[in-house]
Amino acid sequence: MRNEGLLQGKAVMITGASSGIGAAAARLFAEEGADVVLMARREEHLTALAKEIVEAGGRALAAVGDVTDPRDVERVVATTVQTYGRLDGAFNNAGWGTAGTPLHETEDDIFDRVVDVNVRGVWNCMKHQLRAMLDSGSGGSIVNTASVAGLLSTGATAPYIAAKHAVIGLTKAAADEYGEKGIRVNSLVVGSTLTELMQQVLEEIPALHEPFVGRSAQKRMADPTEIAQAAAWLLSDRASFVTGAAMPVDGGWTAK
Template sequence: MPQQNTLGQRMLADKTILITGASSGIGAAAARLFAAEGARLVLVARREDRLKALADEIAGAGGVAEPVAGDVVSEDDMARAVDRAVARFGRLDGAFNNAGWATAGSLLHETDTTVFDRIMDVNVRGVWNCLRRQIPAMLAGGGGAVVNTSSVAGVQAPGSAAPYVAAKHAVIGLTRAAAAEYGQQGIRVNALVVGSTRSELMEDVLRETPSLEEPFVARSVQKRMADPVEIAQAAAWLCSDRSSFVTGAAVPVDGGWTAA
């Protein structure tokens, strides 16, 4: 049974958590929030300079973060990141597999195969590579919690590119399969069904095509985009012991998009 939460205790105190896609957007927001909640972090992304700057920022605020430049598409990079977590902190308690990639939608028959391959590699193989390396480390430590980033495109076809819809459905499938396989060994695995979020990437898109903002918020009950920290808060809860009876779930953090 989970230990009772101590009033005022930080949600992720003394946990070692790996975050992918940590150099910007939801990943960077999660890094700052998780550190404030007491986690020791391993931060993974391709942009080493931004990772180091974020790790320095977290250290300056009293937190602990180890930057590891790497690409989720590379199994070797993910192995190196997990090994770094165990070598420095002694264990891996949680992971937020947040790295992803998307592009502007086109009709299925007009989508180039290279786009399909890239979307599948980052969004599906990336999560696969992470899970295959994270789970053994968590088993060795007696358990843990994994959160994978899916999307409203993982439960609907909201007009995104067909390969992206397929990839985010696959993320939920991998999440449920892993939850079922490892639940009795103390590992929980959940997915976030993320709605439109005002990340740096989204801001770039809207600067180029301002007319896209209206359809991005039209189906949200709250009629706005999420701030990245709102997604990070849900991930922090799922990585914490406060969600100890939640596993195999696809948790909507979408402003009511999937409810409408």
């Protein structure tokens, strides 16, 4: 696991790391040589994943926290710097959404939670991550998980679509503001991916399976590791002239 890789020697923070894309990213980034800090709310899942990575020869630290709480984010960023000496990269992947409810029937508390996790969570993370990268003076790279719902209406609920549009906007704004400081900020326009949350949605609304698969040119859902591969490249030095991008990883969904 410690062979030279895309992320060799980099300290990388991953949110939403307890399952799905985040967990796949944790394993992959460690395989690619990164020292990873895993952030999510579910301590048991995080601890087990960190143990798995360490036993395979990687370096991983579990840091329980909620991205909607700026104090938690500040603590995890500080822990990363204290443990590994710096923060080179961050994959802000934590997200939450619902499906199937028309706008006029969506409760306000659902809107608040969707925006809080997907938008404020990214906001909280970038504020503290950018400060740590600026303090180090050596730049860095941030990747935020957006969605095809950040570019167009997908059948997801209106709050989720609005939130993912906002993630892309925050990404572009940060890329512009910090480019001269050597910090790159990009987003992933993710298509339908077979995560734990997606499986729950499909169990609740089986009819969504066909449109989620049918809109992709490849006529399938992504494996979480396929999304993680794109994030690893953006975080690596091989993407040194890529910033402000909303990079599709959607099986051709947005090509239509």
